[in-house]
Amino acid sequence: MTDNIGTFFPRFDFDFDNRNQIMSGLQILSFNDSKFIIVVFLFAVISSISSPVNGCFTSIFSFGDSVSDTGNLIEISILEIGKIPHSAFPPNGRTFFHRPTGRFCDGRLVIDFLAEALGLPFLPPYHRYKNGTLERFENGVNFAVGGAGALSSSFPGIYNPITIISLVDEVNSFKQFLNLRTDFKQLLRNSLIVMGEIGGNDYSHAFKQGKSIEDVRNFVPSVVDSITSSINELIELGAVTFLVPGNFPIGCSPSYLTLFQGSDKDQYDPLTGCLTWLNQFSQHHNQLLRKELEKIRNLHPDINIVYADYYSTTMRIYNSPNKFGRVWFSHFLRNKKTLSVIHLNQFFSRIVPGFKETLKACCGTGGFYNYNLSGACGYPPATQCCNDPSSYMSWDGIHFTEAVNRLIANVVFEELMNSIHSLNNLCPASTINKLRMIYPKSDM
Structure with a gap:
């Protein structure tokens, strides 16, 4: 350039x-x-x-973990373990909201940018407002909970120290919400369901608890099955359009790089500094997920399922920051x-x-990657936070900065717009043409 x-x-x-x-x-x-x-x-x-x-999705319903959580974990954690998550403390939220909101980020998440692009308000966290009025949920609800896994808390061999909430629980909360609506069939027909990203916590807890790569690979099918089963359950309820993200390249995450720091030199990508074997694991998850999504498409040709390729999108940035x-x-x-x-x-x-920095966290507690397994951004001891989050890819060692989330959202929105079947079902031709003019094809 x-x-x-x-x-x-x-x-x-x-x-x-x-x-x-x-x-x-x-x-x-x-x-x-x-x-x-x-x-x-x-x-x-x-x-x-x-x-x-106008004329496309009237609402968005989001499921997942801390990648999409807009405040649910704060409400749940106080009741479950009596400990407020670090997303509730500064400097989280400093870039856009100028205060902590429960998002694990300096600003907006991918789900926030998608809502903005569709002319919808930010999704309210379900557990903060579930006892309020339905009007607050008119344009969608966020059921994603930080720390949630795709697998149930009873799944053998994995302990989740953050929350007992799983994807099954999120879907059950959604069904409780739908029971309050007399028009839920019409609501679902006009809604975008964002299913994930989820599953990352199942893997990270397993690795942190000493599981081998072979052990973790063995339950990838169970993680994917949980995701696809949830999709099938929502299809039965009447949902017709899904956006399903894959896993990120976890081998580039400061948390994983810290956990496996000291690995043999030949295990690192010489260009990016990422751990190649962990990225290969992410690709394995994504390949299996895409295969199972294709099966659902074949069974339900009238259902729109758009795969969001988080892996390739972020690797493009890691390769050419x-x-x-x-x-x-x-x-x-x-x-x-x-x-x-x-x-x-x-x-x-x-x-x-x-x-400027691709593998070091902007906000952390020190160390080579500014990430410490025993600390977190926002918790004492004193957090070390960079001056310019937009020049960093990682916000807290696990989650991306708003700058990266915006880039991911742009590509995800393009993938959604290129899903002709989805648009023809839900959007008038004038709106499709308008969106294609606003969002031409990128080189990402």
Whole structure:
């Protein structure tokens, strides 16, 4: 990418009150080396304009673990173990919300960006508001719980020290919610179900408890079966559109790199520094998951199942961290009524540097990867937190920063938009065309 990227732009201003003007103007920005950055820039612009995308999904229902939890674990942990999770303490939430919200991140999660892109509000955590009014859940609910596993707490050989909640429990909570609705069939037909990512905790607990790679591989089919069984159960209830993420490359996670620190040199990828055998394990999970999802598609040809390839998306960033720049434009755009070439120059000059740290946590308690197995971001002793989370991939050694979540969400949304069957069932043609103009195909 050129260092003087602004010289390629003509002089034009964008009126943020005119979406069509923004779209037609931004179509000019289509130089070859920066397609992905332009797509992400478009994603940010649209997210900053509070105009809902009408005619598609009226709500989102999310299931999973801390990758998607927007506050459920806080409510559950107080009742279960009397200990508040570290996501409830600063500096969590500092980038976007400017306070802890229960998200294991400095800002927004992938599920937050997806909701924004579809013109929907952030999903309220079910366990915080389940005794309230149904109006709060009008546009969806988040059932994801930090620490939750795909496997039941009674599954032999694995102890979950964080929560007894599993995917089965989340689905049961969802069914309790549906029992309060007289229109739940129509609700499900017009909803997007985000099933995961989940299963990562089952694996991490097993590895931390000394299980061998062979032992953990043996229960991958059980993890995948839990996910697909939940999907089938929701299909029977009337759900028609699912987004199902795969596992991340866990061999690049500071938590795993710390757990297996001191491994033989030949076990590390010389380009990324990730542990190759752990990444191969993630790929094994994903391959089996995709195989089972295809079986569901064959059994239910009218059901839309979109696989979200978290693994490939994040590996692209690990392989070329300088290509994918820092994404500070949410704050940058917030107070700008018009966007001129000067603003664009400022914007691109700030995102060109890319990610400075890929394997070290921004917020942690020290060590080579700034991650300690006995501590966590937000808990004492004093947390060591970087000044610029957007230049780091990992927020706390386990979860990504908002900057990475935004990049992942962009690709996931593209995968969703490219699911023609899903769009034809749920979105009018005018909305499909609008979305395809806003989100052209990226190089990610």
